[in-house]
Amino acid sequence: MKLGNPDLRSRLASEYVLGTMKGGARRRFEDYLKRDAQMRAEVEGWETHLTPLTGRLAPVTPHPRVWTRIEARLDAVTARASAEKKTIGLWESLAFWRSLGLGASGMAVALLTAMLVLKPVDQGPMLTAVLAEDNNVARVFVEQPKSGMLMVKMVAPWKTMNGMALELWVVPKDGPPRSLGLINDTGETKLVLTGMDEKLAGGLVFALSKEPPGGSPTGQPTGSVMCKGAIAHMPPRLPRSPI
Amino acid sequence: MATLPAPTPNALNERLAALLAQAGLGNRAAFADLYEATKSKLFAVSLRIVRERHIAEEVLQxxxxxIWNNATKYAVxxxxxxxxxxxxVRNRSLDIVRRPFLEVQDEDDFFAINMEDERPGPDDQLVARRDQVKIERCIKGLDGEQQQTIxxxxxxxxxxxxxxxHLGKPLGTVKTHIRRGLLKLKGCLES
Structure with a gap:
């Protein structure tokens, strides 16, 4: 449901910021705000206008115990969440993807990876990954045949991209995803990039996001994640024994 | 601290934004600075709503x-x-406030103050003077009852x-004052 009447929208936003909206109505409005970016903008507009009124209030110094208690609460939270690294950027599901390395994406993908990997290894790839949707439908296969290059194969293309581009990302153990470039929505794409190996170093997961034509305007993923998959790094190839 | 020159609102805003960004990256020292720079103003905002110091302290905590948990979201x-x-702080104050006995302070005196005569101290620079002058001017353009209720x-x-x-007026009348006052305020603020 979206509130359509502009007068009503403006009135709700202003009464929310003013504070006359209370209790259940306030909580329902806050829930609604999560789904309506325009209304959030309206609320932020009122906040920007009304907050300077607080310039009239004389500052009052709070007791030092307030800061002590804040610190204690942060320490408690940090202790609980120490396993989960803080990530930057808008991609809030990073922690989840990183956990994919543990095989969370299911047997189908694991089997397919195994089949693709278990071939004669003398000229095998340096890494491989099968990128699947949340329902385990495998969409894309990625491998690195040699240093500085990635081959990306669309195994099961989407019916239509509606003019949107597909951008491939590598998600490292720590830090934000790194872009590897745009890929074709059908067939194979060869990605050749200077610094490719550095970008891939420590990579746990590949992910494909839907982006505006030309790719993400921010350098970080902005659109929905189409598919993703854990990276299998191959052990370094040893020279074949002459025997 | 007192010997430092008062920063301009813009420089201060940039500093606060930088501290927030650092807090978002998990920098506790930056977060402590952010608290120091803003605690007294924010405490005053809450205290005015919840009235009791111990409740305002909870609100601030x-x-x-x-703020720490959502600092990364500030960027957007x-x-x-x-x-x-x-x-x-206002949202938390409004959530937490319980008023079994209504003791309302009179806001009339507030509006009797001639803004031009006030000299803001360094803390008041947290609010950009230009923005404050604008909203004050718009509020002064409302009629007396609209000013008072808002x-x-x-x-x-x-x-x-x-x-x-508090005003001994019918609920419907108060709602009308507030609704019309906000509409008029919006027109003035956006002009």
């Missing part, structure tokens, strides 16, 4: 834990850091019915 907010943080609601966090009972 909850709000700063919230369109507002100035002090606006964003004040909204968090001010009671904003500073003390009163609901329509609380404003009505």
């Amino acid at each position: 909850d709000s700063f834990v919230n 907010a369109q507002s100035a850091p002090m606006t964003w943080m004040t909204a968090i 001010s009671l609601a904003f500073f003390q966090g009163l609901s329509h019915s609380e404003v009505a009972s």
Whole structure:
């Protein structure tokens, strides 16, 4: 449901910021705000206008115990969440993807990876990954045949991209995803990039996001994640024994 | 601290935004600086709504834990850091406030103050003077009852019915004053 009447929208936003909206109505409005970016903008507009009124209030110094208690609460939270690294950027599901390395994406993908990997290894790839949707439908296969290059194969293309581009990302153990470039929505794409190996170093997961034509305007993923998959790094190839 | 020259609002905003960004990256020292720079203003905002110091202290605690947890999201907010943080404190105050006995302070004196005569101290620079002058000018353009009702609601966090009972006016009348006052305010602020 979206509130359509502009007068009503403006009135709700202003009464929310003013504070006359209370209790259940306030909580329902806050829930609604999560789904309506325009209304959030309206609320932020009122906040920007009304907050300077607080310039009239004389500052009052709070007791030092307030800061002590804040610190204690942060320490408690940090202790609980120490396993989960803080990530930057808008991609809030990073922690989840990183956990994919543990095989969370299911047997189908694991089997397919195994089949693709278990071939004669003398000229095998340096890494491989099968990128699947949340329902385990495998969409894309990625491998690195040699240093500085990635081959990306669309195994099961989407019916239509509606003019949107597909951008491939590598998600490292720590830090934000790194872009590897745009890929074709059908067939194979060869990605050749200077610094490719550095970008891939420590990579746990590949992910494909839907982006505006030309790719993400921010350098970080902005659109929905189409598919993703854990990276299998191959052990370094040893020279074949002459025997 | 007192020997430092008072920073301009813009420099201060940039500093607060930088501290928030650092807090978002998990920098506790930056977060402590952010608290020091804003605590007294934000405490005053909450105290005015919840009235009791121990409740305002709780509000400040909850709000700063919230600010720490959501600091990475500040980057996508369109507002100035002090606006964003004040909204968090006001929202928490409005959530937590329970008023079994309604003792409302009179806001009339507030509006009797001639703004031009006030000299803001360094702390008042947290609010850009230019923005404050604008909203004050627009508020002064409202009629007396609109000014009074909107001010009671904003500073003390009163609901329509609380404003009505404080002023001894019918609820419908108060709602009308506030609704028309906000509409007029919007017209003035956007002009």
